[in-house]
Amino acid sequence: MTEENSLLGLAVIGVFFCFISDFLFKFLVIGSAGTGKSCLLHQFIESKFKQDSNHTIGVEFGSRIVNVGGKSVKLQIWDTAGQERFRSVTRSYYRGAAGALLVYDIASRETYNSLTNWLTDARTLASPNIIIILCGNKKDLEAEREVTFLEASRFAQENELMFLETSALTGENVEEAFLKCARTILNKIESGELDPERMGSGIQYGEASPRHAKHMHGTQLQNRQQCNC
Numbered sequence: 001m002t003e004e005n006s007l008l009g010l011a012v013i014g015v016f017f018c019f020i021s022d023f024l025f026k027f028l029v030i031g032s033a034g035t036g037k038s039c040l041l042h043q044f045i046e047s048k049f050k051q052d053s054n055h056t057i058g059v060e061f062g063s064r065i066v067n068v069g070g071k072s073v074k075l076q077i078w079d080t081a082g083q084e085r086f087r088s089v090t091r092s093y094y095r096g097a098a099g100a101l102l103v104y105d106i107a108s109r110e111t112y113n114s115l116t117n118w119l120t121d122a123r124t125l126a127s128p129n130i131i132i133i134l135c136g137n138k139k140d141l142e143a144e145r146e147v148t149f150l151e152a153s154r155f156a157q158e159n160e161l162m163f164l165e166t167s168a169l170t171g172e173n174v175e176e177a178f179l180k181c182a183r184t185i186l187n188k189i190e191s192g193e194l195d196p197e198r199m200g201s202g203i204q205y206g207e208a209s210p211r212h213a214k215h216m217h218g219t220q221l222q223n224r225q226q227c228n229c
């Protein structure tokens with residue numbers, strides 16, 4: 001084998017391992033219209049600010065594999081429309097989500113005042129154990145701030161939420177928000193508090209997980225037994 005061929009082989013193996021994951025987590029991005037949910041998702045996936053973002057119609061989807069505590073986790077993220085007229089559509093996507101970013105705009109008290117409604121929806125429609133991070137977005141609009149950091153952090157504490165102020169425009173804390181949520185879920189899996197095998201947990205074993213291989217092996221065995229081959 002030539003040196004070029006072996007380098008090519010290593011590159012192919014590298015690319016393969018980049019696309020396989022230990023876990024898959026279903027995430028939601030929820031909150032009032034115009035708070036920057038689509039821009040946060042775009043910044044997280046594309047590492048740039050989405051210019052001319054329009055209102056989301058129903059839901060949009062994005063995914064990215066991240067490394068959390070030595071494990072590769074595929075985040076399957078559903079960006080939901082904040083407009084009231086889409087509520088019945090977006091609510092149908094909540095089911096079985098493991099984590100959520102609950103977004104308000106620090107420059108709009110109205111979006112902050114609606115948080116309780118979004119939170120109730122998430123806990124009743126997704127799961128009472130859903131891991132939620134509160135994101136005070138548009139942190140860059142300091143001069144227009146209507147919601148203080150302190151009051152939002154108190155709200156987060158009272159409602160058992162994690163909290164960060166973010167800016168989809170500058171990228172500040174965007175990566176951290178998604179990773180913090182993923183890390184908390186992973187810690188709960190490792191401590192046994194969350195069971196990925198429970199129906200509707202919003203968690204699946206990825207292709208790189210030995211549990212996935214075991215599960216696949218079991219399925220293949222079952223199929224073989226069924227077809228007698």
Ligand SMILES: Nc1nc2c(ncn2[C@@H]2O[C@H](COP(=O)(O)OP(=O)(O)OP(=O)(O)O)[C@@H](O)[C@H]2O)c(=O)[nH]1
Nearest residue numbers: 033034035036037038039053056082138167168169
């Ligand atoms: N200054 C500033 N503007 C932002 C930021 N994030 C989003 N915006 C702007 O806020 C507006 C709404 O952003 P979107 O991401 O479309 O909001 P959304 O929450 O997805 O809205 P819906 O889809 O209607 O629910 C757009 O004009 C964005 O340019 C931010 O971090 N800072």
